[in-house]
Amino acid sequence: MSALYSLLAVLALVAAGLEGGRTGAGRDALTLIVPYAAFTIFLAGFCVRVLRWAWAPVPFHIPTTCGQQKSLPWIRQAKVDNPSSKWGVLARMAAEILLFRSLFRNNRARMAEKRLILGESKFLWLGALAFHWALLLILLRHLRLFIQPVPAWVNGLERLDGFLQIGAPQLYISDVILLAALAYLLYRRFRDPAVRYISLFTDYFALFLLLAIAVSGVLMRYFVRVDVLSVKQFALSLAAFRPVDLRALSPLFLAHLLLVCTLAAYLPFSKLMHMGGIFLSPTRNLANDSRRKRHINPWNYPVKKHTYAEWEEEFHDKLVAAGIPLEDEDAGKAHTD
Amino acid sequence: MRDRIWIVAGLAVFVALITAPFWRARRDVGDLAKLPVLTLPANQTQCVAPVAYMRASHMKLLMAWRYQVVREDERKYVAFNGKVYQKNLTETCLGCHNKEQFCDRCHAYAGVPSPYCWSCHNQPQAGASAVSAAALQPQAQPAPGARRSPDRLLSRMSGWPVSPVPRRAQ
Numbered sequence: 001m002s003a004l005y006s007l008l009a010v011l012a013l014v015a016a017g018l019e020g021g022r023t024g025a026g027r028d029a030l031t032l033i034v035p036y037a038a039f040t041i042f043l044a045g046f047c048v049r050v051l052r053w054a055w056a057p058v059p060f061h062i063p064t065t066c067g068q069q070k071s072l073p074w075i076r077q078a079k080v081d082n083p084s085s086k087w088g089v090l091a092r093m094a095a096e097i098l099l100f101r102s103l104f105r106n107n108r109a110r111m112a113e114k115r116l117i118l119g120e121s122k123f124l125w126l127g128a129l130a131f132h133w134a135l136l137l138i139l140l141r142h143l144r145l146f147i148q149p150v151p152a153w154v155n156g157l158e159r160l161d162g163f164l165q166i167g168a169p170q171l172y173i174s175d176v177i178l179l180a181a182l183a184y185l186l187y188r189r190f191r192d193p194a195v196r197y198i199s200l201f202t203d204y205f206a207l208f209l210l211l212a213i214a215v216s217g218v219l220m221r222y223f224v225r226v227d228v229l230s231v232k233q234f235a236l237s238l239a240a241f242r243p244v245d246l247r248a249l250s251p252l253f254l255a256h257l258l259l260v261c262t263l264a265a266y267l268p269f270s271k272l273m274h275m276g277g278i279f280l281s282p283t284r285n286l287a288n289d290s291r292r293k294r295h296i297n298p299w300n301y302p303v304k305k306h307t308y309a310e311w312e313e314e315f316h317d318k319l320v321a322a323g324i325p326l327e328d329e330d331a332g333k334a335h336t337d
Numbered sequence: 338m339r340d341r342i343w344i345v346a347g348l349a350v351f352v353a354l355i356t357a358p359f360w361r362a363r364r365d366v367g368d369l370a371k372l373p374v375l376t377l378p379a380n381q382t383q384c385v386a387p388v389a390y391m392r393a394s395h396m397k398l399l400m401a402w403r404y405q406v407v408r409e410d411e412r413k414y415v416a417f418n419g420k421v422y423q424k425n426l427t428e429t430c431l432g433c434h435n436k437e438q439f440c441d442r443c444h445a446y447a448g449v450p451s452p453y454c455w456s457c458h459n460q461p462q463a464g465a466s467a468v469s470a471a472a473l474q475p476q477a478q479p480a481p482g483a484r485r486s487p488d489r490l491l492s493r494m495s496g497w498p499v500s501p502v503p504r505r506a507q
Binding site for chain 2: 054168
């Protein structure tokens with residue numbers, strides 16, 4: 001049901017983008033208000049969330065470890081999976097962010113003839129990795145529309161991405177990979193009843209939104225051509241805060257733009273914020289050295305103490321009357337009786 | 338506490354990167370929204386298709402032409418206004434348009450710097466184009482019966498600067 005609702009929400013956005021440009025006011029809203037508002041919400045929301053995380057207390061080192069801790073010299077340490085140094089943590093974080101190390105551990109439990117079988121399950125990892133790298137490449141390629149003159153490395157990325165030289169405009173490998181990965185990730189949510197049971201509106205909404213963005217982009221590039229020159233002119237004018245006359249923008253482009261703006265504005269409030277959050281995972285970005293170093297809780301305040309000596313002094317007479325030995329007077333004496 | 342410095346620094350780098358286009362646009366704000374200036378052909382007023390179509394989809398047209406010429410041996414293109422053109426990038430397109438002053442300007446602007454058209458096709462030089470046209474002349478007028486023969490196609494292909502192997506089904 002949540003899948004249906006999120007699909008309907010995305011379709012409503014697509015319709016709003018396609019139809020919104022028909023009137024002058026709608027066109028102004030779609031090409032000026034929505035992009036700036038979405039960008040502001042994205043930037044402010046992202047910063048607020050990261051800063052709130054930064055100010056959250058992490059008093060102790062709480063890494064979850066996946067290998068041999070540093071111990072005796074002849075026991076080999078898992079330096080990346082159980083890091084004890086800054087460099088180890090750096091390597092671990094790089095593996096996490098660039099290669100999705102944790103997801104690589106994903107496994108699958110099933111029952112076969114009344115026996116529990118745990119098997120490896122790498123497809124989620126593969127799909128996620130393919131999707132994220134393709135998305136990064138696509139985002140970087142879009143810089144050609146925002147920067148004039150186009151930097152050489154952006155042109156280089158494009159050439160790399162289109163090196164199969166299929167058709168004109170050239171087929172980008174990242175487009176194919178992105179669509180395939182998104183389709184798999186969506187299929188995965190529908191296929192497995194357990195995954196379907198825990199899938200919420202936001203899970204489907206993010207997938208459908210990304211899928212709609214990818215499909216509208218692919219349509220514009222390969223099938224329903226749009227005038228790239230006016231698109232670039234529009235993007236540059238947005239960047240320069242100098243709006244230009246924009247009647248050349250097609251409805252499909254406006255729909256693409258509205259979907260992207262929705263994604264940007266939605267990102268800080270959704271689970272997509274893992275984009276910033278992955279850097280701040282305390283179970284990953286801290287060294288496992290809590291047995292070698294003393295980590296003092298940074299907000300320790302001077303605790304009001306009542307020591308045994310003070311207690312003894314307070315009840316001195318009563319202790320003597322009851323015949324209980326006193327520490328400060330009897331200290332060091334051997335009681336042999 | 339010490340970590341906060343790194344988090345804030347990382348966030349600042351992220352914000353700087355993501356707003357980079359804005360900073361860059363501020364620097365040279367004057368000529369950003371201007372489209373590239375094109376040198377239009379002096380001898381023609383109408384292209385083989387309307388301007389809006391050519392601007393957005395000329396690559397589709399070129400791909401269709403390539404397929405029709407190389408695979409189907411269809412060389413005549415009847416334009417939207419009834420005019421007949423040769424499906425020929427070097428002679429029809431580049432006969433009017435100059436690569437550096439027309440194609441490359443928009444391509445550089447839009448960040449599509451060198452499509453692989455140019456690994457075979459060249460801007461015809463004033464003298465060289467007459468020579469190459471003369472060299473292709475005997476092959477351009479074959480016997481009527483040999484119109485769709487693969488051999489003829491092959492021999493024609495071999496006269497081109499780079500000779501791709503035709504993969505035509507027999």
